[in-house]
Amino acid sequence: MSAPEVLVGVIGGSGLYHLDNLTFVETVNPATPWGLPSSPITISRLPSGALVAFLARHGIGHTISPSVVPSRANIAALKSLGARAILAFSAVGSLREEIAPGDFCLPSQIIDRTKGIRAGSFFTGSIVAHASFADPFSKKLGAWLEVKVAEALEKEERGIRLHIDKTIICMEGPQFSTRAESLMYRQWGGDLINMSVLPESKLAKEAELSYALIATATDYDSWRPSEAGVTAAEVFKTLKANASTSRFVAAYVLEELARAVAADPSLMSILSEEQGSMKFSITRLSCAATDDPEAAKQLAYVLPEYFGTPPIDPEA
Ligand SMILES: CSC[C@H]1O[C@H](OP(=O)(O)O)[C@H](O)[C@@H]1O
Numbered sequence: 063m064s065a066p067e068v069l070v071g072v073i074g075g076s077g078l079y080h081l082d083n084l085t086f087v088e089t090v091n092p093a094t095p096w097g098l099p100s101s102p103i104t105i106s107r108l109p110s111g112a113l114v115a116f117l118a119r120h121g122i123g124h125t126i127s128p129s130v131v132p133s134r135a136n137i138a139a140l141k142s143l144g145a146r147a148i149l150a151f152s153a154v155g156s157l158r159e160e161i162a163p164g165d166f167c168l169p170s171q172i173i174d175r176t177k178g179i180r181a182g183s184f185f186t187g188s189i190v191a192h193a194s195f196a197d198p199f200s201k202k203l204g205a206w207l208e209v210k211v212a213e214a215l216e217k218e219e220r221g222i223r224l225h226i227d228k229t230i231i232c233m234e235g236p237q238f239s240t241r242a243e244s245l246m247y248r249q250w251g252g253d254l255i256n257m258s259v260l261p262e263s264k265l266a267k268e269a270e271l272s273y274a275l276i277a278t279a280t281d282y283d284s285w286r287p288s289e290a291g292v293t294a295a296e297v298f299k300t301l302k303a304n305a306s307t308s309r310f311v312a313a314y315v316l317e318e319l320a321r322a323v324a325a326d327p328s329l330m331s332i333l334s335e336e337q338g339s340m341k342f343s344i345t346r347l348s349c350a351a352t353d354d355p356e357a358a359k360q361l362a363y364v365l366p367e368y369f370g371t372p373p374i375d376p377e378a
């Protein structure tokens with residue numbers, strides 16, 4: 063029996079290995095053309111009845127290092143379950159005094175400091191595409207989350223602050239930055255730093271999924287001259303509290319979203335902003351399937367909109 067269709071996929075980061083306050087439906091583990099996702103995917107029902115799918119980016123026991131997270135399988139698996147959007151969570155370092163450990167942030171821009179060793183595209187055969195990435199996070203979903211995450215944090219009453227419109231540096235890791243790098247990132251305009259928003263957000267774009275990141279600050283990285291540099295132990299201190307608030311925020315915003323789109327179908331546009339965006343990004347779309355039937359077959363998994371029909375045999 064095929065899995066029921068989900069509305070939103072949630073990717074949990076460090077410390078966030080499950081969601082709370084949802085009704086368990088089933089666990090699935092889709093084998094995608096890019097392998098298995100980081101963890102089995104838990105499908106749960108929101109109080110309104112809509113379904114959400116959760117996977118743990120680093121595996122349930124945190125066994126997957128940031129450079130080898132199977133991001134293509136993760137995004138492909140969530141899309142195959144019907145997800146229209148991805149709400150991702152990440153533990154991040156703060157590059158700004160005003161963003162304290164424990165604060166929540168919604169970044170709007172990314173600076174890439176990964177080293178080209180991660181598989182970063184679904185288009186690796188002879189079907190070529192250049193996704194637009196000027197706005198790496200979906201604007202409509204981001205604007206909606208600005209309001210709803212703030213509401214959730216207010217309801218939780220722990221005094222947690224929300225920062226919006228921030229720039230996140232994505233570094234390779236797994237080691238943390240030097241002091242010089244941390245200072246340089248501040249000069250570049252970086253506000254936050256993590257090791258996992260890329261290529262995840264790029265792959266979501268290629269799969270035409272709306273994507274938003276809820277970044278939870280755990281430390282001040284290594285730019286403060288009179289303070290010790292960041293250590294994993296320091297990060298772990300804040301992870302548990304951040305994960306508990308993330309679960310509260312996720313349950314609240316997902317239910318609000320599901321209720322909103324059920325009451326007013328025009329609000330589905332919050333989740334469909336990226337739909338159609340790849341149409342003019344794929345060079346020679348009309349010939350793609352015949353040029354490389356193997357690649358077209360794989361791509362049909364993430365973009366059935368363009369590659370869903372069986373490749374046409376040019377000899378037939
Ligand atoms: C545990 S410290 C560094 C680690 O934490 C973040 O993970 P995630 O983004 O999945 O929450 C960061 O990106 C690093 O992978």
Ligand SMILES: Nc1ncnc2[nH]cnc12
Pocket residue numbers: 153154155156233238239255256257280281282283284292297
């Ligand atoms: N300082 C830091 N650098 C990179 N990734 C992080 N995740 C949490 N804190 C981080």
